[in-house]
Amino acid sequence: MNAEVKTSYRACHLCEAICGLEIKTQGEQVLSIKGDKNDPLSRGHICAKASALQDFHFDPDRLKHPVKRVGDKWERISWDEAYKTVAENLVSVQAKSGVNAVAFYAGNPNVHNYGSLTHGSILRKLLKTKNNFSATSLDQLPHHLVSYSMYGHQSMLPIPDIDRTQYMLVIGANPLASNGSIMTVPDVTKRLKAIQKRGGRFVVIDPRKTETADIADTHHFIRPGSDAFLLMAMIHTLFAENLVNTGHLGDLLEGLDDVENTAVGFTPELAEQQTGIKAEDIRQMARDMAQTEGAVCYGRMGVSTQAFGTLCQWAIQIINILSNSLDVHGGAMVTAPAFGFVKPGENGAGHFARWHSRVSAQPEFSGEFPSSVLAEEILTEGEGQIRALITMAGNPVLSAPNGRSMDSALSDLDFMVSVDLYINETTRHANIILPPTGALEHDHYDLAFHRLAVHNTTRYNAPLFKAQEDTRHDWQILNGLGQEIADLKKVDFKPSPSPDKLIDMGIQGGVYGEAAGHELALTLDKIKEHPHGLDLGPLEPSLTKRLCTSSGRIELMADYIEPDITRLRNTDAKPTEGELLLIGRRHVRSNNSWMHNYQRLVKGKPRWQLLMHPKDLADRKLEDNAQVTIQSRVGEVSTTVCASHDVMQGVVSLPHGWGHKREGVQMNIAAQQEGVSCNDLTDDKYIDEVSGNAAFNGVPVKIFAA
Ligand SMILES: Nc1nc2c(c(=O)[nH]1)N[C@H]1C(S)=C(S)[C@@H](COP(=O)(O)OP(=O)(O)OC[C@H]3O[C@@H](n4cnc5c(=O)[nH]c(N)nc54)[C@H](O)[C@@H]3O)O[C@H]1N2
Numbered sequence: 001m002n003a004e005v006k007t008s009y010r011a012c013h014l015c016e017a018i019c020g021l022e023i024k025t026q027g028e029q030v031l032s033i034k035g036d037k038n039d040p041l042s043r044g045h046i047c048a049k050a051s052a053l054q055d056f057h058f059d060p061d062r063l064k065h066p067v068k069r070v071g072d073k074w075e076r077i078s079w080d081e082a083y084k085t086v087a088e089n090l091v092s093v094q095a096k097s098g099v100n101a102v103a104f105y106a107g108n109p110n111v112h113n114y115g116s117l118t119h120g121s122i123l124r125k126l127l128k129t130k131n132n133f134s135a136t137s138l139d140q141l142p143h144h145l146v147s148y149s150m151y152g153h154q155s156m157l158p159i160p161d162i163d164r165t166q167y168m169l170v171i172g173a174n175p176l177a178s179n180g181s182i183m184t185v186p187d188v189t190k191r192l193k194a195i196q197k198r199g200g201r202f203v204v205i206d207p208r209k210t211e212t213a214d215i216a217d218t219h220h221f222i223r224p225g226s227d228a229f230l231l232m233a234m235i236h237t238l239f240a241e242n243l244v245n246t247g248h249l250g251d252l253l254e255g256l257d258d259v260e261n262t263a264v265g266f267t268p269e270l271a272e273q274q275t276g277i278k279a280e281d282i283r284q285m286a287r288d289m290a291q292t293e294g295a296v297c298y299g300r301m302g303v304s305t306q307a308f309g310t311l312c313q314w315a316i317q318i319i320n321i322l323s324n325s326l327d328v329h330g331g332a333m334v335t336a337p338a339f340g341f342v343k344p345g346e347n348g349a350g351h352f353a354r355w356h357s358r359v360s361a362q363p364e365f366s367g368e369f370p371s372s373v374l375a376e377e378i379l380t381e382g383e384g385q386i387r388a389l390i391t392m393a394g395n396p397v398l399s400a401p402n403g404r405s406m407d408s409a410l411s412d413l414d415f416m417v418s419v420d421l422y423i424n425e426t427t428r429h430a431n432i433i434l435p436p437t438g439a440l441e442h443d444h445y446d447l448a449f450h451r452l453a454v455h456n457t458t459r460y461n462a463p464l465f466k467a468q469e470d471t472r473h474d475w476q477i478l479n480g481l482g483q484e485i486a487d488l489k490k491v492d493f494k495p496s497p498s499p500d501k502l503i504d505m506g507i508q509g510g511v512y513g514e515a516a517g518h519e520l521a522l523t524l525d526k527i528k529e530h531p532h533g534l535d536l537g538p539l540e541p542s543l544t545k546r547l548c549t550s551s552g553r554i555e556l557m558a559d560y561i562e563p564d565i566t567r568l569r570n571t572d573a574k575p576t577e578g579e580l581l582l583i584g585r586r587h588v589r590s591n592n593s594w595m596h597n598y599q600r601l602v603k604g605k606p607r608w609q610l611l612m613h614p615k616d617l618a619d620r621k622l623e624d625n626a627q628v629t630i631q632s633r634v635g636e637v638s639t640t641v642c643a644s645h646d647v648m649q650g651v652v653s654l655p656h657g658w659g660h661k662r663e664g665v666q667m668n669i670a671a672q673q674e675g676v677s678c679n680d681l682t683d684d685k686y687i688d689e690v691s692g693n694a695a696f697n698g699v700p701v702k703i704f705a706a
Pocket residue numbers: 015016108139171172173174175177178179180181205206207208210222223224225226227300301302303306583584585586587588589590591592697698
């Protein structure tokens with residue numbers, strides 16, 4: 001007899017858009033995956049990756065049980081043996097070489113997995129190492145640092161009110177491919193087009209004419225890494241043309257005069273030389289920001305992962321503040337989530353530069369060092385050298401700058417354990433891999449992205465399938481390892497309750513809970529009664545009541561701003577003769593380094609080539625489709641070049657996350673894909689000098705026939 005057809009609703013966890021899905025199953029079979037039309041946030045939208053959730057679930061390459069590396073073979077071992085071996089090795093490395101000899105690297109999918117978030121601190125608390133790293137410093141660290149300095153909390157991140165804005169300036173983001181970031185915005189195409197339909201405009205600043213730029217009212221090419229000149233020139237214009245209007249924030253601003261001083265000399269004419277955008281266009285963007293009611297400036301990866309990443313994110317906040325675009329409808333506002341509502345006294349505000357890394361003295365942020373120094377901390381001998389590593393849901397060999405040095409660093413360790421689903425470029429170096437269950441086998445509540453969404457909603461996602469026998473969820477692995485380490489160290493340990501219990505407490509104690517006197521009196525059980533999610537209303541101004549700074553004011557000028565302004569004044573963003581500037585690229589059918597093992601997503605036209613302007617090809621006497629060698633300070637790779645008018649002259653674009661053809665990678669389909677790793681070229685010494693965040697964009701390279 002055939003099993004019954006079952007319809008389930010859950011959010012997709014693959015990217016920040018958290019689209020609601022309607023999934024039909026019959027027994028163990030997936031019949032269809034569609035958009036959930038009744039999800040109040042995503043309204044039925046999905047992308048091509050949603051269907052691949054089933055490929056991931058059924059992938060024969062996905063690990064289900066712990067494995068141990070013996071020579072170049074992997075052997076299945078029991079969970080007990082795995083926990084024991086891992087704990088013994090970590091504890092003995094610390095006993096021999098000090099607590100900091102064990103390092104921890106947490107990758108991006110942790111943020112998409114609530115059990116990893118609720119239980120993530122278990123190992124850190126027990127191991128007490130200062131060598132913590134994560135994908136944050138390959139990405140959005142400047143956003144957190146700026147929010148921490150200005151608003152007093154690293155998670156006080158103003159989000160564009162895309163559904164009400166009349167003018168949106170998008171800098172270094174390509175939401176049509178990424179589906180939005182630090183702006184949870186499913187169905188972004190419709191929402192951007194809606195701006196135009198209601199008579200508004202949106203403008204894109206990007207060295208490539210992206211999918212997003214294609215539908216924008218205006219697109220300006222910009223020389224990679226030069227955005228700080230553009231943004232400072234906009235600030236300059238706002239003051240020079242008397243356009244500053246700080247609205248209801250006026251009384252709360254600390255250091256406004258100093259901001260004006262920083263902008264002295266950053267004329268639109270200087271910015272034109274540096275960025276390639278006409279001075280008059282720069283002035284007009286400043287005027288549009290100031291003169292449009294409900295305007296917002298939004299900048300993401302492209303401006304965060306560059307040499308002035310922090311200064312750019314700071315300047316974006318300043319532009320919003322000066323143009324009456326912060327904490328107003330149509331501008332940028334902070335969200336009101338059911339869990340993790342940021343307010344004074346809230347945990348995890350952050351701290352910065354309290355200590356520094358051993359080898360190159362990079363600052364910690366909230367207890368983490370920038371991942372750009374992980375390899376050197378392993379490879380450089382001396383007291384405090386890292387000898388053992390835990391990776392959890394991360395692939396730094398493909399995702400960190402100078403991936404080849406990361407690769408050799410990992411093979412140099414005394415011990416490595418990975419909590420991961422695959423044997424990939426990074427985890428092949430592990431001694432033990434502990435695989436968690438897949439997303440469809442556990443429940444989920446989105447801890448991170450309701451907090452960053454353009455509209456307040458909440459939803460609980462039940463598991464679709466029962467976890468297979470003898471498998472463990474990420475949070476159970478963390479509890480299991482924690483217990484074993486605690487036993488060896490002879491310290492007290494109480495396993496953390498399941499994530500749903502922790503979330504329920506947070507929701508009940510949150511702003512929609514009974515404790516706060518809210519009429520909804522939300523509990524997790526009440527949220528469960530709404531399988532499509534629950535609408536909690538649009539974003540509303542609230543920042544003034546929620547500032548977490550000790551002064552209770554908006555601190556416009558952190559200590560690090562002035563020195564960085566001086567650095568900018570002494571910078572020339574133009575490349576030297578013969579060099580091109582390398583940038584990255586995302587595609588909607590890919591997701592960082594780990595979704596190339598599903599035929600459905602990799603089929604069709606290859607998407608890993610180097611894009612280059614025809615004029616730059618001609619200058620080098622190269623043909624379209626030729627095999628070229630790309631050389632940077634740290635390495636070289638050879639790949640196919642594709643002529644494209646969509647990249648600015650002087651710029652080349654290569655996506656990250658490829659380069660799977662390496663010995664020992666056990667991802668069958670991925671390993672058949674051509675394409676090299678962009679991070680074999682990016683430079684671990686090329687960083688945002690304030691935060692240490694990786695500067696993936698604007699890396700100088702030379703290109704010639706292979
Ligand atoms: N399909 C897909 N979706 C994803 C991901 C993925 O890999 N694939 N990754 C997810 C993750 S982890 C993140 S963080 C988000 C990122 O989300 P986004 O920030 O939207 O990411 P990108 O598509 O990389 O957009 C960055 C843009 O900046 C441009 N750029 C490069 N250099 C510069 C510069 O110097 N100045 C300016 N102004 N622009 C520049 C690039 O050309 C690119 O179009 O996407 C998430 N969503």
